[in-house]
Amino acid sequence: MRVLVIGSGGREHALAWKIAQSPQLSKLFIAPGNGGTGAVAENVALDITDHAAVVAFCQAQKIDFVVVGPDAQVVAGLGDDVRAAGFDCFCPSRAAGQLEGSKGFTKALCDEMGIPTAAYGRFDTEAAALAYLYTQGAPIVIKADGLAAGKGVTVAMSVDEAEAAIIDCFAGAFGQAGAEVVIEEFMEGEEVSLFVLCDGTDILPLTTAQDHKRAFDGDTGPNTGGMGAYSPAPVMTQEIYQETLDRVIWPTVRGLAARGTPYQGVLYAGLMLTATGPRLVEYNARFGDPETQVMMLRMESDVLPLLHATATGTLAGHDVVWKNQYALTVIMATKGYPGSYAKGSVINGVENAGSAHVQVFHAGTRRDGLRLLAEGGRVLNVTALGSSVREAQQRAYAGVDKIDWPEGFCRRDIGWRELARTGL
Secondary structure: OEEEEEEOOHHHHHHHHHHOOOOOOOEEEEEEOOOOHHHOOEEOOOOOOOHHHHHHHHHHOOOOEEEEOOHHHHHOOHHHHHHHOOOEEEOOOOOOOHHHHOHHHHHHHHHHHOOOEOOEEEEOOHHHHHHHHHHHOOOEEEEEOOOOOOOOEEEEOOHHHHHHHHHHHHOOOOHHHHOOEEEEEOOOOEEEEEEEEEEOOOEEEEEEEEEOOEEEOOOEEEEOOOOEEEEOOOOOOHHHHHHHHHHHHHHHHHHHHHOOOOOEEEEEEEEEEEOOEEEEEEEEOOOOOOHHHHHHHHEOOOHHHHHHHHHHOOOOOOOOOEOOOEEEEEEEEEOOOOOOOOOOOEEEOHHHHOOOOEEEEEOOEEEEOOEEEEOOOEEEEEEEEEOOHHHHHHHHHHHHOOOEOOOEEOOOOOOHHHHHHHOO
């Protein structure tokens, strides 16, 4: 099978790394890729926002299957255009992708299907949003309605903080994504992620993970696209897992199918485990980043036939096997992220960080001859396996410490919730 992966982040590197191990693969391309993906695939200098160019490449290279990684391309309908040209594609339709593209869309689906989630209001003017805020008080959650690279959410602990977040959204801080704002009830509990493959009718539950969104240790600092993750998340017991499938996942799948927009792809449910049970925080219509990195390291099964079955409506009868280990990833980011940061700093020692238990996935990197340069905010994902969260954490940070990059930083407490809970 000739496969094209779309994207350039750590998620896409992890997917390409896993797909490259498939005996069903004959050739793997990644567009545009990054400074690390060339080790497992052929990087292609392709403008992935130009859907006609993507289709033309598929035609020229006789691609059998396209795997779309980034949320922006899901929401932009790349999957629809690729399928219309006659190629199998792992990517939800533009219509179903609104689960991520519009938080208001998802809230309306929750109302329709009785899916447990936070109470909310949706507003298209600053005045109306502020008026609602003043009736609700704080703590409260302010969300840009559209895609904001994981940064459009403010968990405001005061009315002043919430007010500033609303004003920022309507002032254009997130561009068109902030043209509408969703204001949500603050939910008490622990957040966890569940991933499920869905072919429009059938589902295949994958696994759980726990992300670390805040920039700094102790869950302090601004929200980011994710500073690290581990999988599985033991806080998600089998009972909670089944309740989530019954009350959140299946109603979503059935609701979208009933609307005539069946969901084919990966459903990534962000959940809050509250005193009254799991409640949906939000959906993402693609694999998570950095959760994909830990999932691909743990996955024993061949991922390629699972993705293809999802895309072609043939998921029934498939299963997935996981290593009986934990995986943990640490994001190394450029200083200044998630705010402004410099590009072009030199990274040394990445080749020394890997081992039998450690894999380094690249995100915002590029090659300049023999030099590896930082080109983004989140730059490297040092990912490790272990028999416990603590062992995986120790191995990941041992890998981090072999990398020489003065302009980078990372959190030093990834996995802290589980370690605090069990000590293991």
